[in-house]
Amino acid sequence: MAASHGWLRWLILVAILHCLWSQHCALVSATRVGEPIRLVAPTDDHTRLQADSRGLDVLRRSPDGVPVSLVSVIGPYRSGKSFLLNRLLGVPCDEGFGVGHRRETQTKGAWIWSEAVTADADADASAEPATRVFYIDTEGFESAGRSGNYDDRLFAFAAAVSSVLVYNLPESVREGDIMKLSFAMDLAKEFVAPNKTSATKLQSKGFPPGTLYWLIQRDFLEGSTVQQAVDTALAEHANPDNNRDLAQLNDVRLSLRSLGWEHIGRGLRQPHVDRTRLCELTDDQLDSTYVTQMHDLRHDIRSRAASQPRRLAILRDSAMDGKALATLIERVVEALSDTELPSWSRNLVEAFNHELVDVCSDAFRTEVRGAGGFPLETDVLEARISAANATAMETCYLSRRFGTSGVSARLLSRVNEHADACREHNALMSTSGCEAAALQCEQAMDSLSSVGVLLSKARFDAGIASCMSSTFDVKCKGPRRSYHQGRLEERRRGTREHLLVAYNEQLHARALGALVSMAIFTRCAWRSWLLESAAWLSALVLWAYPHATTFLSSTIGAPSLYETRFWFFVSVAWECVAIHPFVTITLLALLLLCSFRATVYRFVHALGCCGGRVGRLAYACLRFGSKPKSTRASV
Structure with a gap:
């Protein structure tokens, strides 16, 4: 019992000392x-x-x-x-x-x-x-x-x-x-x-x-x-x-x-x-x-x-x-x-200018790309890069830099990286735009040189010029323009050469058909033995000349049909008709009108010979262009 009381006294004493120490620590x-x-x-x-x-x-x-x-x-x-x-x-x-x-x-x-x-x-x-x-x-x-x-x-x-x-x-x-x-x-x-x-x-x-x-x-x-x-x-x-x-x-x-x-x-x-x-x-x-x-x-x-x-x-x-x-x-x-010393001082400059380098490099990138307009011509892009570089180096960095050691090597590296990225981006945009524009012009070439349509050199040249000015020159800019322009020009020359071959063949066939049609027309509708003879003779020469070109060229040095002055005038006449729709429609209308009038004239004349008074009256009206005063007088 006494031992237990002794332990109790010791526990109470330890608790009191702990409280006193805690109060002392809190006070301190x-x-x-x-x-x-x-x-x-x-x-x-x-x-x-x-x-x-x-x-x-x-x-x-x-x-x-x-x-x-x-x-x-x-x-x-x-x-x-x-x-x-x-x-x-x-x-x-x-x-x-x-x-x-x-x-x-x-x-x-x-x-x-x-x-x-x-x-x-x-x-x-x-x-x-x-x-x-x-x-x-x-x-x-x-x-x-x-x-x-x-x-x-x-x-x-x-x-x-x-x-x-x-x-x-x-x-x-x-x-x-x-x-x-x-x-x-x-x-x-x-x-x-x-x-x-x-x-x-x-x-x-x-x-x-x-x-x-x-x-x-x-x-x-x-x-x-x-x-x-x-x-x-x-x-x-x-x-x-x-x-x-x-x-x-x-x-x-x-x-x-x-x-x-x-x-x-x-x-x-x-x-x-x-x-x-x-x-x-x-x-x-x-x-x-x-x-x-x-x-x-x-x-x-x-x-x-x-x-x-x-x-x-x-x-x-x-x-x-x-x-x-x-x-x-x-x-x-x-x-x-x-x-190591003494280079630590320069390293200290770089450490202080860390954020400033980021700010100025971002300002460079924003000024170059923020203005938009890509793709740009190479000289325009380089001028923009130079202006942005001056802004980043002088306006942004040198005015706010920490230290005097000049432009930070890290900033120069970042600016050069951004400049190279802008040039690459400009080249990609230029390639994309030029390829799309060149594709449209190539499709226009294929359409204008298609054999299924009425071929025309003037229409082909005008169509390509229109595509170049309205599409290629607008969409194709930047460093890749010269390459695609040269490739498109080479394609145009090749297509035009093939066009000339098909053009001459088509024009030759159409001219031959026109002469034969004229001969038949003057034979049946508009009786004129002189025009008919000229038409048949011209058709014969036009048909036979190309076949004899090889023989004539080797013997007497005669030029090809398509190199003669005659063919030049034929080509010019066709181009005038093909390139001017109004002239084409007018000539066709006059031709149809003359053909229709001559046909009706021949038909009524035959009817007058066989049909008595009514036929002779219609024939007289058509011939003189006016109605007679009385039937008896006409008879």
Whole structure:
């Protein structure tokens, strides 16, 4: 029984301790304002970068449409960057970024504070009140086991994504500190272009101008101000001896100035003589000047960051929200790690211009194909492609590009692909239209050259010309026109040759039939021995001449019947009849009228001879064309 009561007491004690621990954890969670989360991590060989999804999720959780600004602190190894960030955030060391012995395990790569801060209430009126500001701590350079390329990548990353960059330096600005920013030379090569309207003759073509703080900690110098010291350090120094190291340093100075950053020099007094106890001391125990300087610095950085949310020209200078900035960070990290230095800067340009390439290539395709009218003549299509290319390259890309390295190779490739596709599409449309038009004209040729109809050279030529002008010239355009036009012309010549053979044979048979009919007509209806004889003689010659052509050609060199002048006039007469329907109908009507009148005349004359008075009266009426005054008088 006693043992069971003992176990019961232990269970009650454990439950009470659990409740107390839960309340403590809840209280700590309620008072905790955030935590550092890794944003970018180094690779295993510590030479490249890789994005961490946990840090990106911090930005993605930011409300949609709310501008986001990043403040990054860079500087040498163990220069007090993490402690500075904790002071800027207003959090103790044990809750903020790792300081001291914790730095070795935490500050590898870049870390972001999980909670955003806002500008102070008395911030600059130009600041956007909705802008959320995040702080980033970066791994210091010159640490053991790392290459210089890793430092360049890390600091280039901070410069690419941050609106405010704080360069934390001990004591003063030295030439070595400036050389640590040599990555700016590669950035300047890609992102800075000449500007005739600017006083410095340079303009940023990628990153919008941000702010670079040159923060000198433990500042004890007298005389010139920190800002004057920074301006002097960034000014180009004379190099009369063409010293190689000094020339390289001057290049870095020029690059830093040309990137468009606003360089601000600020100083901080040493907070306390015992640096190992800084995290344990309160503001009352720190140097009062340091506390005042830190308060002003915190206010200034937050105000500038809130008024400068990240913007990019390729996004039409719109402020980026958390999701857009997370995507930008992924792309920058990938671009910085894809290639070896110094080509990473060009790769970074390609990464930033990824969407712009798609937009401009789509604009090229829309301008070429959107106007329609396919198929087009080759010169017209090439002119349209050239105009669309100018629009895509100059109006779309070069005016909004990120960087200054000229036209993107990817854009050139995409534009050339679209241009080739348009040419192929134009050729297919041209082939389709020309084949359909040529087929219609070929059918017209077959119809006009059919043996079953009255053949006519003039009608054939007029029909083909009409088909060419109304069908082929309208439907057949583009690069395949010349090929199909040549093929159709060859078909026309062959068809016309066959037409001439059938035409001459048909005209010969019809002429022979007409002469025989004329002979019979003049024999039976219109008695004229002269016309009848001429008709029979002409028919005989017309029938016999073609059969004797071979013999005559071999003996006396006589031409073919179809080459004689006689046949030429026969052909012309037939063409006049065949090509003019009115003339044809008129001649047929006159011929029928004469034939009918002569036939009736002969019939009535015979009737008058055999039928007495009535026949003689009808014969007289038909002959004189008028009715007699009286029957008796007529008789």
